[in-house]
Amino acid sequence: MLSLLEALATPHGVDRYxxxxxxxxxxxxxxxxxxxxxxxxxxxxxLALRPTRTWKGFDAGQYLRVSVLxxxxxxxxxxxxxxxxxxxxxxxxxxxxxxDGLVSGYLHANAKPGLVVDISQADGTFRLPAxxxxxxxxxxxxxxxxxxxxxxxxxxxxxxTGDVTFLHYAYTENDVPYLRELRALADExxxxxxxxxxxxxxDGDLKGLxxxxxxAQAEPRYKEAQxxxxxxxxxxxxxxxxxxxxxxxxxxxxxxxxxAPVAADEEATGVVTFARSDTAGDNDGTTLLEQAExxxxxxxxxxxxxxxxxxxxxxxxGRVRNVLSGDxxxxxxEEIQLCVNVPVGDVTIEL
Amino acid sequence: xAHQAKLTPEQFxxxxxxxxxxxxxxxxxxxxxxxxxxYDVVKWQRGFEVAGRGLMYAGFFPPAWLAGVAALSLSKxxxxxxIGHNVMHGQYDWMRDPxxxxxxxxxxxxxxxxxxxxSHNYIHHTFTNILGKDRDIGYGVLRMDPEQxxxxxxxxxxxxxxxxxxxxxxxxxxxxLEADRLLxxxxxxxxxxxxxxxxWHKGLKQTLxxxxxxxxxxxxxxxxxxxxxxxxxxxxxxxxFAIIFCGHFPTGVESFTEEETENETRGxxxxxxxxxxxNITGSPLFHILSGNLSHQxxxxxxxxxxARRYPQIAPEIRAICEKYGLPYNTGGLTKQLTSVAKKIFxxxxxxxxxxxxxxxxxxxxxxxxx
Numbered sequence: 244m245l246s247l248l249e250a251l252a253t254p255h256g257v258d259r260y261x262x263x264x265x266x267x268x269x270x271x272x273x274x275x276x277x278x279x280x281x282x283x284x285x286x287x288x289x290l291a292l293r294p295t296r297t298w299k300g301f302d303a304g305q306y307l308r309v310s311v312l313x314x315x316x317x318x319x320x321x322x323x324x325x326x327x328x329x330x331x332x333x334x335x336x337x338x339x340x341x342x343d344g345l346v347s348g349y350l351h352a353n354a355k356p357g358l359v360v361d362i363s364q365a366d367g368t369f370r371l372p373a374x375x376x377x378x379x380x381x382x383x384x385x386x387x388x389x390x391x392x393x394x395x396x397x398x399x400x401x402x403x404t405g406d407v408t409f410l411h412y413a414y415t416e417n418d419v420p421y422l423r424e425l426r427a428l429a430d431e432x433x434x435x436x437x438x439x440x441x442x443x444x445x446d447g448d449l450k451g452l453x454x455x456x457x458x459a460q461a462e463p464r465y466k467e468a469q470x471x472x473x474x475x476x477x478x479x480x481x482x483x484x485x486x487x488x489x490x491x492x493x494x495x496x497x498x499x500x501x502x503a504p505v506a507a508d509e510e511a512t513g514v515v516t517f518a519r520s521d522t523a524g525d526n527d528g529t530t531l532l533e534q535a536e537x538x539x540x541x542x543x544x545x546x547x548x549x550x551x552x553x554x555x556x557x558x559x560x561g562r563v564r565n566v567l568s569g570d571x572x573x574x575x576x577e578e579i580q581l582c583v584n585v586p587v588g589d590v591t592i593e594l
Numbered sequence: 595x596a597h598q599a600k601l602t603p604e605q606f607x608x609x610x611x612x613x614x615x616x617x618x619x620x621x622x623x624x625x626x627x628x629x630x631x632x633y634d635v636v637k638w639q640r641g642f643e644v645a646g647r648g649l650m651y652a653g654f655f656p657p658a659w660l661a662g663v664a665a666l667s668l669s670k671x672x673x674x675x676x677i678g679h680n681v682m683h684g685q686y687d688w689m690r691d692p693x694x695x696x697x698x699x700x701x702x703x704x705x706x707x708x709x710x711x712x713s714h715n716y717i718h719h720t721f722t723n724i725l726g727k728d729r730d731i732g733y734g735v736l737r738m739d740p741e742q743x744x745x746x747x748x749x750x751x752x753x754x755x756x757x758x759x760x761x762x763x764x765x766x767x768x769x770x771l772e773a774d775r776l777l778x779x780x781x782x783x784x785x786x787x788x789x790x791x792x793x794w795h796k797g798l799k800q801t802l803x804x805x806x807x808x809x810x811x812x813x814x815x816x817x818x819x820x821x822x823x824x825x826x827x828x829x830x831x832x833x834x835f836a837i838i839f840c841g842h843f844p845t846g847v848e849s850f851t852e853e854e855t856e857n858e859t860r861g862x863x864x865x866x867x868x869x870x871x872x873n874i875t876g877s878p879l880f881h882i883l884s885g886n887l888s889h890q891x892x893x894x895x896x897x898x899x900x901a902r903r904y905p906q907i908a909p910e911i912r913a914i915c916e917k918y919g920l921p922y923n924t925g926g927l928t929k930q931l932t933s934v935a936k937k938i939f940x941x942x943x944x945x946x947x948x949x950x951x952x953x954x955x956x957x958x959x960x961x962x963x964x
Contacts, residue, residue, distance in 0.1 A: 251807055253799045254700035259693065263640055310690075315629035317690040545716030548863075550897050552684035552696045553716050568618055578687060578695070 245270060266359045273297045275309075275334060277358040283337070283420045287386065288351045289325075292334040294362065300331030301365030303397040304390040304471065304498065308363035308576075309336070313349050317361070319576060320346040323390035323473070323498070324365075325421070327397040334362075337420050339386035369473070369498035371397065376469040377405040380462045382453075382482060384412035384474025390498055391471055392421055399428055399435065408436045408462040412453065412478060415444040436462070453481045466491060473498040513588035518559060520594060530566065531556075532581035535594060542581060542594060549583035556581055561590030601865065601918060609918060610861030616910060617896050620903050621688075628900045629689055635676050635882070636694075643669035646826065647808060653818035666826035668883075671833055673702040675885025680901045682711055687898075703763045703830075704800045706792035709770035719897050723842060723849045723870030730842065731849065733758070733765065734774040737941040738842075739849050744944040751942035762831035767793055833883070837874070840930040841890040843937060844872040846923050867894035868915065872923035873908075874930050881905055891922065 248257050248270075261268040267276055275292040282288050301307065301324055310319040326335035340351035371394050379398070381391040388411055395409055409429075413419045419439060429437035438461040441447035449457050458465050472482050472495060479497060486495040511528030515538075522538045532554055535542040545553030549567050560575045563584040571587060572579070581592070601609065646666030652658035677694075678701030680686070686694045693699075696715075700707045713729060721727035725741050732738040736755055737748040758765045770789050775781040804827065809820040848869040855866065874880075874888040881888050881904075889904035892911055896903075915922040925933075 247807070250799070251803060251811075253803050254702060254796075260640055260644070263637060312629075315624065315626040315689055319690070545712070546720040548720070550719055551711075551715040552687065552898065553712070555684070555687070555697055567614075568621065578690065578697075 267295055269295050269297055271297060273362050273364060274359055275362045277354055277356050277360070279356060280354050283422075284418050286351070286418075287337050287339045287420055288354060289335065289337045289420070290350065290354055292336065292360075292362075294332065294334055298331075298334075298362070299364050301328055301334075302370035303328040303393040304370035305365040305367040306369075306390070306498075307334070307365050309346070309350075310361040311346055311349055313345060318346050318349070318574075319361075320344075323367075323393065325389040325392040325396070327400040328393060329397060329400045337386065337389050337392075367498070369471070369496060371471075372469075375401075375403055375405065378464065378468040379405065379407045380410065380465055380468040380470040381407065382410045382412075382470060382472045382474070382478075384478040385418075386420075387474035387478075387498070388420060390473050394471060395425075395428065395435070399432055404434055406434050406436070406464075406468075407432075408438060408468070410438045410440065410457070410461040412440045412442065412474065413447075415441050416446060438462075453478055453485075455485055458485065466494075468494065470495045471498075472496065511586075513561075513586060513590065515586050516589075516591040517594045518591055526586045526588070526590070528585060530582055531563070531579070531584050531586060531590070531592060534586070535581060535592070540594060544582055547582045549580055552580060554581040555579065557593040558584075559591040559593055562587040563590060600920065601861075605918060606859055606861035606865065608861070609914070610859060610864055612914060613864045613895060614860065616907060617899065620896070620899055620907065624688055624900065628686075628902065629691075631902050632677070632681075632686055632694060632900065635672060639669050639672040639677060642666070642672065646822075650808065650819040650822050651812050651815060653812070653815045653822060659818060659822055663822050663825045663829070666822065667829035667833075670702055670826055670830040671883055674830060674834060675837070675887065676882050676901065677885075678702070678707075679885050679887070682707055683715060684898045685900045700796075702800070703766065704793070704797045705763065705767040705770070706796040709789050709792055710766065713770050715897070719894065721855075722867055722894060723847070724852055724855050724866075725849050726852055729769070729772065733769055734772065735765075736938065738937065740941060740945070741849060742941075744941075749942055751938050755938045759832055759835040760828065762835045763827060767797065836927070836931060837884045837887050839934045840872060840874050840927065841887055842871060844923060844925070844930045844933040845937060846921060847872050864895055865920070867891070868911075868920060868922075870894065872925075872930060874927050875924055876927060878905070880927075891924075 245257075252260060256271065258269050258272045261270070262272070266274055273295055275294040275298070277290050278293050279291040280288060304323065306321040306323040308319045308321050310317045322336045322338060324334045325337050326333060338347050338350050340347050369390060375398065381394055383391045391409070395407060398407055409425065411419065411425075416422065416439070419425070425437050429435045438449060439447045440449035440451070440453070440457060442451060449460060462468060466489075470486070472479065483495065483497065486492050511526045513526045514523050515526050515531070515534050516523040517535060517538060517540055520538070520540050522540060524534065524538050527534060527537070529537075532542055532544055532547065542556075543553055545551035555578050558574075558577050558579045562571060562573045563579055564571045564587050565584055567583050642665045646662050646664075646669055649658050649662030649665060653662065678699065681694050681699045682696050682701070684696035687696050696711070718728055718730040723731065725731060725739060732742060735758065737744065737751055770793070771786055772781055776783060776786070804823040805820060808823060809816045812819040850866055850870070855862075858866070868891055871890040871894045873891050874884065876884070876888055886901035886904045887893060889901070889908055892904035892908055893901065895911065912922050
């Protein structure tokens with residue numbers, strides 16, 4: 244039946260007709276509708292979403308891409324659901340409004356029940372292994388709390404009995420999303436230990452930035468634990484360095500989020516990576532098409548002057564300058580024309 | 595007809611900068627309105643399509659059949675021209691919408707998007723009107739420029755043009771095989787494997803939909819629906835052929851040689867695009883139904899700007915032409931079509947070479963005010 248409909252709807256596909264009736268009516272497209280909005284802390288917004296039936300669910304720790312329409316342009320960002328993965332027909336996102344964050348700022352200001360957003364299927368290797376570890380240490384900072392919150396909730400929902408230590412870093416108590424729930428979970432479950440570290444207040448379990456002492460205080464048997472970490476760059480680096488020093492690198496699992504592109508630079512710097520070709524080289528300041536060709540990659544192209552769009556590829560991340568307009572762009576997962584863009588610093592192209 | 599450069603190097607430079615600045619201004623202004631516009635057109639197109647398919651079920655009632663054909667024809671025209679052609683140019687890529695993206699979009703015609711984008715966006719739009727490079731001059735089957743060497747084959751010029759008009763969607767599809775180059779041995783049959791595979795796949799799906807599935811679903815109305823679908827495809831073919839042939843073939847449109855376009859500057863490239871294209875005047879509705887290809891000059895200058903912007907910038911482009919003393923070739927549909935038809939007939943015969951000055955009355959050559 245579906246293949247007959249698809250044959251009738253060719254070349255556009257059934258969804259292109261159904262969406263004119265209602266955007267949540269889909270056979271292939273994955274979307275989600277906001278069902279509730281609340282603000283736990285001043286700079287975050289928590290959204291409850293109901294995905295279409297095409298959504299395949301997620302594993303605790305994974306992320307999905309959310310796309311919203313801002314001034315005619317579909318902007319995408321990745322967020323990790325914070326709810327238990329056992330509830331596959333439900334997505335809860337806690338989004339922190341970054342000062343320069345287009346999508347987060349939009350959601351923080353405009354999300355209301357009824358809003359329909361495009362989402363992707365869940366992805367990412369940062370997730371609890373199917374065989375749950377006996378001893379877990381979940382470390383997070385700021386809005387990096389969401390994937391580990393999902394892990395904690397999932398474990399509790401499953402009735403997991405192994406020890407789980409939840410170490411979270413925030414400026415102050417007011418900046419901890421899910422504070423009440425975290426405390427309740429720690430009270431209800433003997434195996435759950437909550438440790439809150441505040442960098443700008445003294446009323447937490449720990450004070451200041453992550454350190455070896457913090458680690459030992461939060462979970463004295465950290466050497467036996469599997470550690471899952473998600474947070475801002477500084478925290479990530481601090482934990483990574485310490486674990487490497489202690490020879491525990493293999494027991495640390497991390498999720499990078501919001502990697503900041505390097506600052507604009509007049510001179511050609513950085514490394515240009517062509518991900519699918521598994522090739523990388525120093526940025527020589529020429530266009531990405533020329534650099535791909537110099538690296539021996541047979542990149543599809545046409546006019547070499549920015550009009551025919553044959554060379555369009557996805558830039559995973561990094562900063563590029565359009566030589567025609569002079570505009571600099573830092574968007575992630577952005578389609579760019581290789582023939583008229585030069586890298587500014589580190590750039591990764593899906594080619 | 596080879597032409598003489600009408601501008602000094604400084605003027606070319608200035609022209610390039612002026613047009614670059616205009617382009618940037620429009621790009622900076624793109625936003626919600628442009629998205630709303632194209633989505634409105636998409637909604638109309640899908641609406642016409644559903645209505646057209648539905649009315650075929652009442653095909654026993656002649657007015658319903660006619661209305662169905664009209665609606666389906668309009669759907670295909672909008673899909674191919676204002677939506678398909680323009681989306682596949684990357685005009686809406688800035689919206690980052692996967693459904694209206696040049697790499698993802700397929701149109702409701704047998705030519706596969708990927709094949710067409712290569713021959714159109716790259717070959718035709720980059721080498722516009724360069725003899726020997728732009729394969730859209732006569733599409734490899736017609737003689738549309740006196741500089742194309744005559745041979746007895748071209749006696750059939752009007753017949754070939756007529757057949758191309760009737761079977762236009764198939765002509766557009768087969769264009770990518772580059773049959774003339776296969777015959778001359780410049781291109782090997784084995785090189786067309788990918789192109790042929792896509793044609794086969796897309797052609798089959800389109801044929802199945804229009805000529806088998808929808809007629810079969812209408813049960814006793816099988817032949818009436820089949821006839822309706824054939825007619826709608828035919829109407830679209832004739833319309834698209836007419837609009838497209840008015841883009842580069844009216845009298846006065848200039849062609850260029852490979853030598854004179856070597857090492858072209860940006861300004862010279864713009865110059866070639868302006869002199870190599872012709873517009874059609876008409877109402878706003880006419881412009882939408884032509885996919886704004888009635889603004890062929892603006893389209894060739896800025897193939898990646900959303901087409902709804904072409905009428906907006908047309909007065910400025912015309913003023914720029916006036917300033918530099920360049921022709922701005924425009925006229926009503928009847929005038930431009932007549933001019934194209936005359937050329938198709940005239941070039942069927944060997945004839946002597948024409949001087950490069952355009953005949954009066956067909957082209958408005960605008961001179962700077964004295």
